[in-house]
Amino acid sequence: MKTSVIVFPASNCDRDAAVALEQATGKAPDMIWHGDADLPATDLIVLPGGFSYGDYLRSGAMAARSPIMRAVIEKAKAGTPVIGICNGFQILTEAGLLPGALMRNAGLDFVCRTVTLTVENNQSMFSSVFEKGQAVNFPVAHHDGNFFADSETLDRLESEGRVVFRYVDNPNGSARDIAGIINDSGNVLGLMPHPERVISPLLGGVDGAAFFRGLVEAVG
Amino acid sequence: MLRRLTADVLAIRDRELQGAGGGSMALAPLRIVRLNEEFFMKARIIVTLKSGVLDPQGKAIEGALTGLGFAGAHNVRQGKIIEMKVDETDETAARAKVEDMCKKLLANPVMENYSIELTA
Numbered sequence: 266m267k268t269s270v271i272v273f274p275a276s277n278c279d280r281d282a283a284v285a286l287e288q289a290t291g292k293a294p295d296m297i298w299h300g301d302a303d304l305p306a307t308d309l310i311v312l313p314g315g316f317s318y319g320d321y322l323r324s325g326a327m328a329a330r331s332p333i334m335r336a337v338i339e340k341a342k343a344g345t346p347v348i349g350i351c352n353g354f355q356i357l358t359e360a361g362l363l364p365g366a367l368m369r370n371a372g373l374d375f376v377c378r379t380v381t382l383t384v385e386n387n388q389s390m391f392s393s394v395f396e397k398g399q400a401v402n403f404p405v406a407h408h409d410g411n412f413f414a415d416s417e418t419l420d421r422l423e424s425e426g427r428v429v430f431r432y433v434d435n436p437n438g439s440a441r442d443i444a445g446i447i448n449d450s451g452n453v454l455g456l457m458p459h460p461e462r463v464i465s466p467l468l469g470g471v472d473g474a475a476f477f478r479g480l481v482e483a484v485g
Numbered sequence: 486m487l488r489r490l491t492a493d494v495l496a497i498r499d500r501e502l503q504g505a506g507g508g509s510m511a512l513a514p515l516r517i518v519r520l521n522e523e524f525f526m527k528a529r530i531i532v533t534l535k536s537g538v539l540d541p542q543g544k545a546i547e548g549a550l551t552g553l554g555f556a557g558a559h560n561v562r563q564g565k566i567i568e569m570k571v572d573e574t575d576e577t578a579a580r581a582k583v584e585d586m587c588k589k590l591l592a593n594p595v596m597e598n599y600s601i602e603l604t605a
Contacts, residue, residue, distance in 0.1 A: 323593055330590060359593065366595040373541050413538065413596055438539065 266481060268294040269307040271337065273328045278314035278350065278461060285461040286311065289477035299331040308484055309346045310337055312353030314406070314459055324367060324409040325355030334360055346390060346484055347453045351407055354445075354455035363448055363455045364422070365414030370407070371438025377406040379470070380458060381433040382444050386426045389447050391454040394479020401472040403458035405436055410457040412439035412446075422446055430456060526571045526579035529602040532592045533564035567591055576603055 268286045272279045279296065286294045286309075295305050299317075304310070318327035328334070334356070341347045341362050349357035357363040370376055379402050384395040395401060414422070419440055422428050430445035437457075445456035460477065463470030534540050540562050547561035573579035583601050592599040 322590070326590065326593070358595070364595075366593055368539070368596060369541050371539060371541050373545055411539075411541075438541075 266290045266292070266308050266484065267306055268292075268309045268311065269297050269304060270294045270311045270313055271297050271299060271333055272313070273299040273315065273317035273331065273352075273356075275317050275319060276313045276315035276352070278352075278459060281459070281461040282311045282313045282350065285464045285473060285477045288464055288474065289481040297333060299328065299333050302332050302336065304333070304336045304340060307340070307345065309348070309480070310340060312337070312347065312349040312356050313461075314351030314353060317352055317356065320409070323355075323359065325352060325357075325359040328352070328356045329359035329361075338362060341448075341453050344450065344452050346480070348391065348480075349453075349455045350459055350461065351405075351410075351457055354457055355409060357453060357455045362453050363446060364418050365412055365440075365446070367407075367409050367457070368411040368413050369409055370411050370436075375406075375408045376410065376436045377404070378436070379404045379463075380436055380444075382430040382458060383433055385428050385431050388426065389429050389451055389454070390483035391445075391447065391456075391476070391480055392429050393483050394475050400433065401430075401476070402463065402470055403456075403460050403472060403476075404462050404469075405458045407437070407457060410437040410439065412437075412443045412457070414440060419443075425449065427451075429454065430458070524574050524605065526573050526576060527604045528569050528571050528579065528583045529604075530567040530569075530583060530587060530591055530599055531564060531602070532567065532587075532597050532599045534562060535596055535598055538596045571603075576605075579603055 268290060270279050270282050283294050297304060321327055338360060355367045358366050381400050381402050384392050384397060384399045387393055387395050387397045427447050428443055429447055432442045432444050435442045444458055445454060447454050460473030462468060463473035543562040547558060550558045571579045571582055573582060580601060580603060587599045
């Protein structure tokens with residue numbers, strides 16, 4: 266299985282994502298620079314966390330318009346699984362691959378701690394390894410993680426089972442405690458917390474290892 | 486008259502640049518171009534959060550104003566202003582160009598509104 270990690274200027278979780286992918290697939294991912302126009306053949310694309318382009322204008326706004334994103338959007342629309350973690354989630358909403366927006370945390374604080382999430386939907390390729398209702402622990406580290414969408418969009422996300430992960434104790438003011446959503450085809454996930462940071466007991470947890478292992482099994 | 490003249494000169498410059506493939510023709514009109522930049526439109530784009538969208542920064546500013554003893558400052562909202570010169574001398578053309586910029590990058594329609602002010 267071939268995977269790709271997109272590297273933007275000021276991505277800072279790209280190597281963590283690479284380690285997590287290599288652990289799950291046995292093979293190092295291709296690291297793709299944002300300025301490239303083409304993606305190699307790939308079965309899974311990760312947009313990593315970080316502060317791409319210094320969060321200028323709006324978090325993820327510049328990265329969403331970088332050359333590589335045309336190829337990512339094309340692949341996503343053709344069904345290739347894509348995960349955006351943290352800044353990657355912001356980029357996916359800015360690129361129009363996911364609805365809503367990630368706004369400044371309601372408490373204005375940069376929130377950096379491990380949070381507990383509930384698996385709301387375990388029918389997605391990103392969550393089939395978990396039980397429905399299972400609690401998982403992933404760290405968050407963000408300033409702009411406050412998920413916002415109009416109530417009509419939120420209702421649609423809920424009714425279509427597209428809220429995959431929800432905060433147990435909302436750290437940022439996100440609408441309906443939303444931590445992670447998928448697109449209508451189910452192949453694009455945006456997730457504020459960082460599963461790639463908990464892939465070994467040495468790092469303080471293994472729920473992220475299960476996340477990537479399950480995803481790799483689901484994608485095959 | 487000046488505006489008309491500017492548009493004509495720009496048209497000539499663009500044609501020449503195009504004809505030369507961006508090559509050696511660029512030097513000759515430089516002085517004229519610098520003069521003409523004075524007649525380009527200036528755009529000021531004001532981006533604000535839609536009403537109903539929570540603005541924690543506005544709230545914090547309001548709290549600080551209250552803390553300083555400014556009574557009666559309510560509904561403080563923070564937005565941003567983007568200024569630029571647009572390579573157009575015609576207001577309609579400039580507005581169309583900036584409108585397109587707003588839709589594609591400068592504002593996020595999920596949570597923001599924008600307005601455009603153009604001045605000569």
